[in-house]
Amino acid sequence: MHLRHTAAAAVASLALLFATPCPAAAAVGEFRYTYYDDFGNRAPGVLIDPDSRDCHTLPEVADPDTTEPAFAPQNLTGATATMFTGPDCDGDYYSLRPGGRASDRLKLRSVVFS
Incomplete structure (x- = not known):
C-alpha cells in the first residue's frame, strides 16, 4: 500500500515539474x-517586450559622438x-x-531588464 502511494507521489511530482512553464525570457x-x-x-x-538579461543599446542614441x-x-514592463x-x-547606471x-534629467543610452 505504501509503495503505491510513494509511486503515485513520485509520478505526480514529475508531472508538476514538466507542467511548470519556463521562466519568461522577455520583460513584457x-x-x-x-x-x-x-x-x-x-x-x-520604444522597446516592446525587450529580452531580459540582454543589453539593449538604444539605436537612436547609440553613438555618443x-x-x-x-x-x-x-x-x-514587469521587470x-x-x-x-x-x-x-x-557607464553610470540607475x-x-x-x-x-x-x-528629463535622467540620461541614458542603453538598458538591461531583470
Missing part, C-alpha cells in the same frame, strides 16, 4: 524614452530596468522599477 510591456531626432525635435522611442542621450524613460549612460551597458518614470 513597453519601455519608452524620448530622444532628439536629426532635426533637433523631441521624438518618442553624434547624438545626445535619450531621456525621460518610462518603464511600463526592473537598469539604465546606463553609455552604449553597451557601460534602476527604474516596473511602472516607474523618470524626469
Whole structure:
C-alpha cells in the first residue's frame, strides 16, 4: 500500500515539474524614452517586450559622438530596468522599477531588464 502511494507521489511530482512553464525570457510591456531626432525635435522611442538579461543599446542614441542621450524613460514592463549612460551597458547606471518614470534629467543610452 505504501509503495503505491510513494509511486503515485513520485509520478505526480514529475508531472508538476514538466507542467511548470519556463521562466519568461522577455520583460513584457513597453519601455519608452524620448530622444532628439536629426532635426533637433523631441521624438518618442520604444522597446516592446525587450529580452531580459540582454543589453539593449538604444539605436537612436547609440553613438555618443553624434547624438545626445535619450531621456525621460518610462518603464511600463514587469521587470526592473537598469539604465546606463553609455552604449553597451557601460557607464553610470540607475534602476527604474516596473511602472516607474523618470524626469528629463535622467540620461541614458542603453538598458538591461531583470
